[in-house]
Amino acid sequence: MNLIKKLGIIAIGAVLMAGCTPKSAVTQRSDGSTVSESSATESSKTEAAADTNKDMKKIGVIQLVEHKSLDIIYNSFKDELKELGYVDGENAKITFQNAQGDMANITSIVQGFEGDKQDVVVTIATPVAQGAMSLTKTTPVVFSAVTDPVGAGVLTDMNAPDKGMTGTSDAVQIDKIMDLALQITPDVKKVGFIYNPGEDNSVTNLGLLEKYTKEKNLELQTVSISTSADLQTAAASLFEKVDMIFVSNDNTVAEAMPILTSEAIKAKKPVYVGADSMVMDGGLATVGIDYTDLGKETAKMVDEVLKGKPVNEIPVKVFKDDLFIYVNTDTAKALGIEIPDSIKNDKKFVEIKSNK
Secondary structure, three states, rough: OOEEEEEHHHHHHHHHHHHHHHOEEEEEOOOEEEEEEEHHHHHHHHHHHHHHHOOEEEEEEOOOOHHHHHHHHHHHHHHHHOOOOOEEOEEEEEEEOOOOOHHHHHHHHHHHHHHHHOOOOEEEEEEHHHHHHHHHHHHOOEEEEEOOHHHOOOOOOOOOOOOOEEEOOOOOOHHHHHHHHHHOOOOEEEEEEEEEOHHHHHHHHHHHHHHHHHHHHEEEEEEEEHHHHHHHHHHHHHOOOOEEEEEOOOOHHHHHHHHHHHHHHHHHHOEOOOOOHHHHHOEEEEEEEEEHHHHHHHHHHHHHHHHHOOHHHOOEEEOOOOEEEEEEHHHHHHHHOOHHHHOOOOOEEEEEEOOO
């Protein structure tokens, strides 16, 4: 085959290949420029991904420490968010951080959330709400389980929050719990109280307990601890001096509640507590809210914020009316205490078993 024929065949093959190769459609943009169909498709995918990320709600959560009360709140909060249409990983990104009871960790987490620009941040427990106040300059904050928001300094008006955060309050019903204690164990004359003075919620509850014991002519002895590791020694010492111990919703105590329960059973003296979860961990009894409800209400507030409602238009929700009587009957049996029928027959009575 001579050179001219070879060149002719190559030329024909090139034409045929060009005919078999699909041409890229050209799209004209509004600014007069053009882009091929393949480039336009990739651009559309990128824009769609950007829109998805834009619609993804970023919800940061900071929990003080891991213990049953706070865990119940978070799990209930997350479940309720799902019911409200916020599915983690689909249209919402929920970033959970446990501060491990360390204020330095809270500061670090807050700084991280400031950099990540969350749409809303949820704080679980009083110290976390206090530690997150700097966030309110740029990010709405919804707190949960803050016993005394005004006393903690996170706002000055419960009905019109004025410092960039609102939320739910788990005010402890000291009078009702102590009335129950005297009904179950009427011979009590000396009351012990263990708390961490670094928690404003516990300081508030101590003041209420001091008032109650004074009115009822009861002797009150207190012991302070700084970490949960101090609880066993403090409890053993206090049980020698009192007829019962009361602990409120102190997070430091709650973190090691099973230890306190063990000491109570050794001493054959009751521990009355400020939260249903602490009864689950062996406390004898309380009168209070269902912490699941606290988590649900917190989620509803977050929903309002994400839909554009200003924090200062969302009043603090205080749980103080729909209360239940929680009694751990396993603990009662271990202590040799008989629960009166008047309590067991109450429609608000909730029996709790330690191993259930």
